[in-house]
Amino acid sequence: MPSEKPFAPAAEQNRDPILTVLRERFRAPGRVLEIGAGTGQHAVHFAASLPHLDWYPSDVAENLPGVEAWRRDAARSNLHPPRALDVLRDVWPEGRFEYAYSANTVHIMHWPAVEALFAGVGRVLAPGGRFALYGPFAHDGAHTAASNARFDQMLRAQDPGMGVRDRADLDALAAAAGLESESVIDLPANNQILLWRCP
Numbered sequence: 001m002p003s004e005k006p007f008a009p010a011a012e013q014n015r016d017p018i019l020t021v022l023r024e025r026f027r028a029p030g031r032v033l034e035i036g037a038g039t040g041q042h043a044v045h046f047a048a049s050l051p052h053l054d055w056y057p058s059d060v061a062e063n064l065p066g067v068e069a070w071r072r073d074a075a076r077s078n079l080h081p082p083r084a085l086d087v088l089r090d091v092w093p094e095g096r097f098e099y100a101y102s103a104n105t106v107h108i109m110h111w112p113a114v115e116a117l118f119a120g121v122g123r124v125l126a127p128g129g130r131f132a133l134y135g136p137f138a139h140d141g142a143h144t145a146a147s148n149a150r151f152d153q154m155l156r157a158q159d160p161g162m163g164v165r166d167r168a169d170l171d172a173l174a175a176a177a178g179l180e181s182e183s184v185i186d187l188p189a190n191n192q193i194l195l196w197r198c199p
């Protein structure tokens with residue numbers, strides 16, 4: 001029976017540049033908690049391309065049917081059922097994860113949710129674990145590209161709680177959660193992956 005699968009063109013465009021980084025940085029076998037999985041396209045692509053990882057997608061409850069539709073069609077044993085995880089309201093998983101991954105979420109989440117995201121990742125990451133966060137980021141109070149400045153303005157006009165976040169503010173949340181900044185990797189379209197490590 002065909003399933004209705006949500007589709008985001010952006011997720012199709014950025015998945016391979018992100019995959020290149022994950023292949024390098026999520027190298028050892030382990031469990032990945034994805035936060036804000038959206039349509040589920042990334043979860044399917046990364047679980048298929050990185051079979052040494054066990055991928056655990058999560059998102060707010062209303063997005064789970066779409067993620068589940070992608071998962072069902074992919075039928076991969078290393079792609080696990082999506083879990084309801086509103087970072088502010090839901091109970092975080094009990095177990096430890098070697099990796100956490102989130103894409104294009106912190107400019108959508110209001111700041112208290114961004115704080116909850118980092119606090120939660122700090123709790124669930126195993127020692128030596130890594131957190132990879134993809135998206136557009138500002139640096140020292142300045143946008144890194146005119147397109148990111150326009151995107152930020154558009155977000156804030158839509159909802160003043162949203163907006164492109166500054167790397168320094170995210171690093172402060174990461175440090176408070178016990179994570180160490182590891183690297184910043186430039187990706188196409190003025191996006192980056194920020195990587196933190198649990199000591």
Ligand SMILES: C[S@@+](CC[C@H](N)C(=O)[O-])C[C@H]1O[C@@H](n2cnc3c(N)ncnc32)[C@H](O)[C@@H]1O
Nearest residue numbers: 011036037038060085086087103104105108113
């Ligand atoms: C722009 S979409 C990105 C989706 C996907 N990661 C991607 O890159 O295509 C932002 C995602 O953040 C999720 N999100 C927003 N607030 C959240 C919260 N409080 N807890 C968990 N996820 C949240 C949304 O449900 C949505 O899936």
